[in-house]
Amino acid sequence: MLIETTSEWNLMRRRGALLREMHELVAGNLMRGTLVTLARRCGKARCACTTQGRKHKSRCVSVNLSGRTRLAYVRAEKEAQVRKALGHYRRFWKVLDELTEVNLRLLKLGHGPSIKGPSEGEQGSGVKPARRGAKPAQQSRATQ
Ligand SMILES: [Zn+2]
Numbered sequence: 001m002l003i004e005t006t007s008e009w010n011l012m013r014r015r016g017a018l019l020r021e022m023h024e025l026v027a028g029n030l031m032r033g034t035l036v037t038l039a040r041r042c043g044k045a046r047c048a049c050t051t052q053g054r055k056h057k058s059r060c061v062s063v064n065l066s067g068r069t070r071l072a073y074v075r076a077e078k079e080a081q082v083r084k085a086l087g088h089y090r091r092f093w094k095v096l097d098e099l100t101e102v103n104l105r106l107l108k109l110g111h112g113p114s115i116k117g118p119s120e121g122e123q124g125s126g127v128k129p130a131r132r133g134a135k136p137a138q139q140s141r142a143t144q
Contacts, residue, residue, distance in 0.1 A: 011106050015113075018099040022092060030088035033063030035074065061086070 039055035041047075048054045059074045061082055074082050103113045 008106070008109055008111070011102050011109070012111075015099065015102045015106070018095050018102065021095050022099070025088045025092045025095065028088055029085050030092055031061075031063070031082075031085045032089050033061045033086055035079070035082065035086065036060050036062045038071075 036059075037057050038060050039057050041049045042056055044050065049056055059076070059079055060071045061074050062069060062071050064070070106113065
């Protein structure tokens with residue numbers, strides 16, 4: 001029993017840490033994709049890319065969105081930032097998997113995932129209980 005309580009406490013603590021990390025990752029911006037180097041010829045007959053086969057290299061971020069591969073050039077001074085955003089995305093999925101694991105284990109121990117955030121905004125949209133003829137006991141239950 002003591003072991004179980006400790007593991008529950010540890011799981012909840014871990015859940016808090018994972019949620020905090022996810023918040024940080026999202027706040028730091030993230031994006032899916034891969035950094036790639038494109039090598040191409042510009043087409044000018046006297047350019048080194050044609051005469052010496054030294055192709056022009058450029059860094060791009062490549063990502064498949066809705067079945068379409070999308071590319072965007074990444075200027076050298078932006079590469080570190082893009083790298084970070086891509087790293088945040090990969091880390092986000094690892095954290096999400098671990099959070100899911102922790103939530104599964106907590107569910108098995110009888111703890112639902114405590115939900116905060118957007119669902120709180122839905123309080124006003126719920127159907128109001130009929131006041132007419134409601135008994136005090138029902139009323140207090142409904143307003144809690
Ligand atoms: Zn060229």
